[in-house]
Amino acid sequence: MSVSLRRTIVLAALGMISVLSLFVCTGIGTVKFTVPEVAKALFVDDGSMARLLIWNLRFPRVLTGGLVGICLSLAGCILQGVMRNTLASPSTIGVTGGASFVGYLTLVAFPHLAYLLPVGSIIGAFVTTMLIYALAYQKGVSPVKMILSGMAVSALFGAFNDIIKTLFADSLGNASGFLVGGLNGTSWDSFFMVLPYALVGMFTCLFLPSKMNILMLGDETANSLGLRTEVFRFFLIAVSSLLAGAAISAAGLISFVGLVVPHIARLLVGSDYKYLFPASVLMGFSLITVCDTIGRVIMPPGEVPVSIILSFIGAPFFLWLLRTRDKGGT
């Protein structure tokens, strides 16, 4: 009883933090506004300066960031289940590189159809995940193989991406978040471009927890409990690609969210996916909105991309994780 009570409290707290971060991060910026000004700007279109800054720039940026955080965290949760390996995440296994590669190709091939960008990066994410899975999977993914294949795939796609960026600079138009990495310049357009894919992905996740829990018992046990593990894995890879691809098309390369969030969520609510998914959603939302806000205000008048802030937090965390795992913790 105490365990489930604790989980409920943790989830409620995370929910409050998310709501709080949504409004606080919308209110904070290099241009200062009072709380009533912010509230008014969110609800009344009076054509003021506050309305322009808050409604047209900050609010969609916070929402898009939150959505990206949710997508990356869920994708990380799912990938860790698919690979049965807690070091898996969109960035560590090279999915981000593959997704942006196909994203670039889409922009170059169809320069006037910017709304195809998420489709491209989702396909890229899917192909890359399948590739890593095939390279590293053998009754559970060996961490070393997975990380090494991920590094190789990332480096390869990174090189391709640089070539495309150099050769086709003109046709790469204005998908700014995707190209630069980060949330600077996100608008309502970017939010609504990603929203449908994110919603489908999140909705699908509602039906996954009990099957994910069974999958964590190992393929032999899961199969004998009546779960078709091969089919289910394939499905999960598709869902995680949908989520990761959507996130990448809005904000480009953002590392560590998909790795750090599921881990902290697991520490807080345990490994039952019924709690792990909601906890990851809430933490993913607040982590990116808060880090992006820090990036916006830390060095005025300039701006530090959210990916850099996240790397400062995520990279040491990743190293710490590798170290604790070596001591025999799984």
Next chain:
Amino acid sequence: MYFGFEHITIEYGRKSILRDLTMDVPRGKIVTLIGQNGCGKSSLLKTISHAVTPKSGRAILDGKPLSAYPPKKLAQRIAYLAQVHTSPPDIDVRTLVSYGRYPYAKFGRGMTRADAGIIDRAISMTGLNALENQALATLSGGERQRAWIAMTVAQQPEILILDEPTTYLDIGYQVEVLELVRRLNREMGITILMVLHDLNLAARYSDRLCAIRDGSIYVSGTPGEILTAGNLRDVFGIDAQILHDEINDCPFFIPNKSMKELPE
């Protein structure tokens, strides 16, 4: 045939493991597979959990191949306990046992009160009441094995398959686990098929033994028929004397020496 295997051939690459093996597991009996390391007894069981795909042949339930059953329907009739278990370390005993109800779960509906009752009974049957809220990682090897068995009990199977259920356990826990398996058989009528390495325990707790040699069933029968000096020589390459346990009325053996010649 109620349950068993038909013409199973398993190959790993070029290496032939089992050749045209056919065996029958009678309803309500405890059948134990014995044989040397690498003889293919675990591989045979793994064809049921899809961990091994036979080159030809199939497992049969009620005269039909297992592949003819929808996976969840099959899981309501056959439970399988793998040799090596993996689970997140923090899940508690009751949660693990509740996973045994997965084959009965209806889409979009949670656990019913009936499920909770079945889980309760599985937990008390395996003597885990005091531990039900403890994380698996905090249990001893024997307790953890009982928790996994409780999960298969919650599955309410007709048939329970155990792949070396006593591996890594000391003798106290080995006997405890096998006593439990026998209670599941005698009290709940569950047909048991398992692999054991300890021949004395196999003889003590089984209705039938099947010895595998050279890729197929070499002999099968009651422990008294199988545990003979000749069979131990032929199947395991040991010279042994066979004695009789008067208290439990079953044969046991004491090895004298290996009859295999070590290469120079």
